[in-house]
Amino acid sequence: MTIAQVAKKYDLTADTLRYYERIGLLPEVTRTPGGIRDYSESDCNWVSYIKCMRSAGVSVETLVEYVALFRQGKQTIPARKKLLLEQRAQIVAKIEELNGVLARLDWKLDGYEERMLKCEENLK
Amino acid sequence: MTIAQVAKKYDLTADTLRYYERIGLLPEVTRTPGGIRDYSESDCNWVSYIKCMRSAGVSVETLVEYVALFRQGKQTIPARKKLLLEQRAQIVAKIEELNGVLARLDWKLDGYEERMLKCEENLK
DNA sequence: TATTGACTTGGAGTTAGCTTCAGGTGATAA
DNA sequence: TTATCACCTGAAGCTAACTCCAAGTCAATA
Numbered sequence: 001m002t003i004a005q006v007a008k009k010y011d012l013t014a015d016t017l018r019y020y021e022r023i024g025l026l027p028e029v030t031r032t033p034g035g036i037r038d039y040s041e042s043d044c045n046w047v048s049y050i051k052c053m054r055s056a057g058v059s060v061e062t063l064v065e066y067v068a069l070f071r072q073g074k075q076t077i078p079a080r081k082k083l084l085l086e087q088r089a090q091i092v093a094k095i096e097e098l099n100g101v102l103a104r105l106d107w108k109l110d111g112y113e114e115r116m117l118k119c120e121e122n123l124k
Numbered sequence: 125m126t127i128a129q130v131a132k133k134y135d136l137t138a139d140t141l142r143y144y145e146r147i148g149l150l151p152e153v154t155r156t157p158g159g160i161r162d163y164s165e166s167d168c169n170w171v172s173y174i175k176c177m178r179s180a181g182v183s184v185e186t187l188v189e190y191v192a193l194f195r196q197g198k199q200t201i202p203a204r205k206k207l208l209l210e211q212r213a214q215i216v217a218k219i220e221e222l223n224g225v226l227a228r229l230d231w232k233l234d235g236y237e238e239r240m241l242k243c244e245e246n247l248k
Numbered sequence: 249t250a251t252t253g254a255c256t257t258g259g260a261g262t263t264a265g266c267t268t269c270a271g272g273t274g275a276t277a278a
Numbered sequence: 279t280t281a282t283c284a285c286c287t288g289a290a291g292c293t294a295a296c297t298c299c300a301a302g303t304c305a306a307t308a
Contacts, residue, residue: 112204
């Protein structure tokens with residue numbers, strides 16, 4: 001697949017894909033003899049994984065670390081698993097935080113108009 | 125309350141509080157005759173609200189808009205409620221997204237070591 | 249009264265994560 | 279073969295959201 005096709009498939013720009021590769025976020029993508037990127041299925045899976053984790057707010061830095069461990073081979077499997085578990089914990093924490101904010105918003109929204117009117121009457 | 129006390133209470137820096145005020149994210153904080161900020165309870169409630177919404181990823185721009193509406197008085201109450209409902213919807217969407225990522229991570233983590241070992245054996 | 253330390257301002261600097269640009273190369277179609 | 283794309287690289291530029299700095303002022307203490 002060309003970079004344009006991958007970009008379209010995962011709703012990223014070609015520039016972002018090249019940027020990810022440059023900073024070591026994607027294992028080196030295979031090239032045609034002419035030097036043009038030709039994404040394999042495995043490359044696509046990496047793109048999918050990275051896009052997914054980025055959407056959850058996992059930092060580019062953390063993902064680079066994960067890819068770097070992957071490149072070093074199987075002796076880093078435990079370290080990689082540890083990283084994944086840390087990411088998981090952060091996501092769980094984030095969900096809890098968002099639920100808290102949601103509760104506060106719902107509390108604020110309950111009878112909002114009536115309360116705000118009263119409140120601003122008092123300020124006169 | 126002084127800016128340092130408020131900063132400590134809400135775990136923000138004094139610089140961030142001044143920044144928020146400068147860009148219109150906080151209604152103007154009252155001052156001592158000497159020009160030093162003296163946060164009222166109402167000011168603190170704003171800080172608390174803003175910190176809460178920022179932690180949920182609501183942009184500074186959106187919050188500035190909300191504060192601007194608030195300043196214009198009660199005729200903006202419906203508009204403000206609409207903004208709050210939009211923020212709520214975004215947060216709900218974010219929670220759903222995070223739950224999706226969590227599911228993917230859990231799937232990836234299930235039997236991770238065994239699968240990765242097998243997988244990397246195959247690459248030899 | 250002098251010192252110390254927290255506070256003030258406007259403006260410049262920083263960080264993450266892209267995004268755009270300039271100048272060039274590869275591939276396909278008339 | 280020539281035009282027209284999409285693609286390539288390295289480097290500079292951009293945006294959001296702070297964060298830091300310099301130079302000065304206020305307030306409490308010795």
